[in-house]
Amino acid sequence: MTVLAQAPVPRDVGVFEWLFDPQSWTGSDGILASLADTVVLCAIVMVVATVTMVPLASWLAHTRRGEVSVSWLVTLSRAIPTFAVAGLLVPISLRNGWGFEPWPIFIALLLLALPPIFLNTYTAIKQVDPGVVDAARAMGYSETNVLFRVELALATSVILDGVRVAAVTVVATEPIRAFLGGDGLGRYVRDGLGQNNDGLVVAGAILVAGLAGLTALSFRSIESVALPDGVRRLATTSTR
Amino acid sequence: MSSNGHHSKGATEMAIRLDGVDKVFPGTERPAVSALSLEIPRGATVALIGPSGCGKTTTLRMINGLIAPTAGRIEVDGTDIATQPTVQLRRGIGYVIQEVGLFPHRTIAQNIGTVPKMLGWERDRIAERIDELVDLVGLDRDMLRRYPDELSGGQQQRVGVARALAADPPVLLMDEPFGAVDPIVRTRLQDELLELQARVGKTIVLVTHDIDEALKIADRIALLNVGGILEQYSSADELLAAPASGFVEAFVGDDRSVKRLQLKTVADLPFHQGPVLAATDGAVAARKVMQEYATDWIGVTSDDIFLGWVHADDILTDAPLASAPRAMPAAQVRRDSTLRSAMQIIMTSHTSVAVIDDGGQFGGVVTLELIRAGLEAVTD
Amino acid sequence: MAGLLAQATNPIIRWEYFIDEWDQIQRALIEHLELTVYAVILGFVLSVGLSAVALRYRWSAGPINGFTAFLYTIPSVALFAILVPYFGLSRITAVVPLAAYTLLILVTNFVAGFNSVSPEVREAAAGMGMTPARRVLHVELPLAMPYIIAGLRIAVVSTVGLVTVAAIIGQGGLGRLILDGLRRTFWTPMTIGSLLSILLALALDGIILVAGRWATPWAQRQKSVL
Structure with missing residues (x-):
């Protein structure tokens, strides 16, 4: 335990006492500020991942270019050691004068978000019934129309599922940022461990897990509201 | 025509006897098989035939204990199967199904040797038996080291038959054995089965929905109606010449006389x-x-x-x-x-x-x- | 943070570190391997039980999948942290969450593996007079093997990656090198820890792949559901 600083703080701050104390939520170290920090980073990661992967995968699947080994990609997405990747990137970032934050964690999280989005888009578009596509072409749809009005339309729910998986993974992994020289919502676990303060550790864990759960839930509700019934019924494939 | 009933020579002349067998599957009202009595003589080839839902497969699966009858008695070789451990019973009955069901992780040789190995035969004896069977069903010995995926449908079906015959069981149950292969291969496999049967003389119960297959292969045909009701149990020729009911007549088809011409030979x-x-x-x-x-x-x-x-x-x-x-x-x-x-x-x-x-x-x-x-x- | 500017010229790897700190690197590597193995073994045993229940009682498959998926979505930092009050900064605190994360992938693959056995093969096995135990051991288990191995590969590789995170609770093998380097703004241990953990994952993956090929000669391609 020598690596951890021993702070003379009382060992137990009550978990709920701390969580319900308005003072914990406000200020530059407060929960709200940390939450915003985390959410902004995750949102940027997700936007970048989505706007790059959905078009790329759609194009590859539509043109049947490059047979992508799906199982290999799945393995890869499960295997990316985010902590190690970020650990490798921090020195590089610092040597180039970009600082601890946010590039290393951003890239590490991005690597985590790309595979599920790519994979779901790719497989969803590939699985669109060729008969439907042929029928659309026969009716005079242009290739762009086929892609946007048929393939993407039918693949929406599966793509959204990939985005959800990516988002939950990113939000769940982001807290390691606090251990890589940054802050964000993971900082309370770090501080609690540093101060040997179990209450703070648990409270921090609850916050981190809560945000991940909330992310999953909100995606589920978006899916149930936003998608037409017909498309939702098509959502038979999913990476989970 | 004593298709049912009289048999003075005792129960052991019959390889299989079904006596008042009912089968009602849980959750259904209509019985799958009703009051079915059937006697299958030793060495005979009997076809169970009928439209889907007639309980022919159910009947077959009851004979080797894969399904237990709701009522009635089934005897194999004079013994009530209910009094016998199922595992023991099944090892004495060869079973061939349409999808063959070869074990994809075992070589052809291992597949064929499954039952002998379970019965504890010695290695040499198993190997010898495998070679014998491969010749019997007309396969190449080169195939023994291959895996089922590497064989054609017809070859797989032959392996299935070889596997069923491995421990030389007196009874062979076949459920639509040639249903999954193309017509040309099917005809060849049927011919081979006839030749094989002439040599091995098993008691064969064959389920089929193809009347021509039944006429060609079977000595006796049991025609079942929906709900497992036995409409007629007779020789192929009698089935064609004297249909017992309108159902039989309709099932056999308008070209009964043509079929009889094909069935009978100059001899x-x-x-x-x-x-x-x-x-x-x-x-x-x-x-x-x-x-x-x-x-x-x-x-x-x-x-x-x-x-x-x-x-x-x-x-x-x-x-x-x-x-x-x-x-x-x-x-x-x-x-x-x-x-x-x-x-x-x-x-x-x-x-x-x-x-x-x-x-x-x-x-x-x-x-x-x-x-x-x-x-x-x-x-x- | 002013000292950081000085560190900017610090090389990413100092090769003499390998010689000077070889003992420490070796210890970290062994610890990393141990944590991985313990976690995967624990996860494997639990998964066997959960899969057996899910396969035996069909209604339980949904809830079991939901439960393991729920565990999987818990952030690693939170799961390690939440056990600290109970087990302290011990190995148990590291191994339990690591094992929990393997459940989703292992159970899913185990169940899919056994479900992949075709009804015809089951029927043939039963029809030949195989006892239920023999059917499971000689037919179903070998046929499920490609799925089991595929699941094991993903579980092992992702566990190797997650073990580094366990460094935050003072465990974590190579992850400790990463944290240590970060604290001292000394890049060599960070780089070594990161690289070695990635290499370890690749090596273990390769070992299982080869072992799997050897164990399933009939399956040319690896099957995976996830």
Whole structure:
């Protein structure tokens, strides 16, 4: 335990006492500020991942270019050691004068978000019934129309599922940022461990897990509201 | 026609007996099989046939204990199967299904050797048996080291049969064994099964929905109606000649007589020698025979080989038949020719008669009248 | 943070570190391997039980999948942290969450593996008079093997990656090198820890792949559901 600083703080701050104390939520170290920090980073990661992967995968699947080994990609997405990747990137970032934050964690999280989005888009578009596509072409749809009005339309729910998986993974992994020289919502676990303060550790864990759960839930509700019934019924494939 | 009932020689003459067997699956009201009684003699090939939902597969699966009957009694080899451990029972019954169900992780040799290995046979004996079976079902020994995926459908089906026969079980159950292969392969596999059965003499129960397959392979046919009701259990010929009900008639089809023609062979006919004499015989004998048969033609043989037909006008008095000009060559059929092909040959030959070629020798004559008479008699 | 500017010229790897700190690197590597193995073994045993229940009682498959999926979505930092009050900064605190994360992938693959056995093969096995135990051991288990191995590969590789995170609770093998380097703004241990953990994952993956090929000669291609 020598690596951890021993702070003379009382060992137990009550978990709920701390969580319900308005003072914990406000200020530059407060929960709200940390939450915003985390959410902004995750949102940027997700936007970048989505706007790059959905078009790329759609194009590859539509043109049947490059047979992508799906199982290999799945393995890869499960295997990316985010902590190690970020650990490798921090020195590089610092040597180039970009600082601890946010590039290393951003890239590490991005690597985590790309595979599920790519994979779901790719497989969803590939699985669109060729008969439907042929029928659309026969009716005079242009290739762009086929892609946007048929393939993407039918693949929406599966793509959204990939985005959800990516988002939950990113939000769940982001807290390691606090251990890589940054802050964000993971900082309370770090501080609690540093101060040997179990209450703070648990409270921090609850916050981190809560945000991940909330992310999953909100995606589920978006899916149930936003998608037409017909498309939702098509959502038979999913990476989970 | 004692298709059901009397059997004075005791239960052991029957390889399989079903006695009042019912099967009602949980959650359904309609029985799958109702009050089914069936006796399958040792060494017979019996086909269970009927429309889907007639309980034919259920019946088959009850015989090897994959499904337990709701009521009734099933005996295999004189023993009530309910009193016997199922695992033991099944090891004594070969089982072949349409999808074959070969173990994809085992080589062909290992697949075939499954039951002998379970029975604790020695390695050498298993290997020997595998070689024997591979020859029996007509597979290449090179295939033994391969995996099932590397074989064609027909080859897989042959392996399935070999696997079922591995421990030499007296009974073989086959559930639509040739349903998944293309028609050409199916015909070949059916022929092979007939040849195989001629050699091994198992009791075979075969489930099929194809009446032609049943007619071709089975000695006896059990035709089941929806709900497992036995409509008729008889020989193939009787099924065609005397359908027991409208259902049987409809199931067998409009072309019953054509099917019978295909089913029966020349050997089934009460054929005779016909107006045929040896080449050394003279005109007097010839006139007498022609009168007897009320015909103007006489057949001439030499050393039991049929030479041809001679017209009455061409017969010279005081000379052997050999010297007469033979006007007509013979239309020939074989003993195992179907009546249908015999009929076709006769009708295209302009002689209204065909000569039976019995392994190169003259065996008799077949006429359309004979064929007509043959269809009136029902073969059991 | 002013000292950081000085560190900017610090090389990413100092090769003499390998010699000087070889003992420490070796210890970290062994610890990393141990944590991975313990977690995967624990996860494997639990998964066997959960899969057996899910396969035996069909209704339980949904809830079991939901439960393991729920565990999987818990952030690693939170799961390690939440056990600290109970087990302290011990190995148990590291191994339990690591094992929990393997459940989703292992159970899913185990169940899919056994479900992949075709009804015809089951029927044939039963029809030949195989006892239930023999059917499972000689037919179903070998046929499920490609799925089991595929699941194991993903579980092992992702566990190797997650072990580094366990460094935050003072465990974590190579992850400790990463944290240590970060604290001292000394890049060599960070780089070594990161690289070695990635190499370890690749090596273990390769070992299982080869072992799997050897164990399933009939399956040319690896099957995976996830």
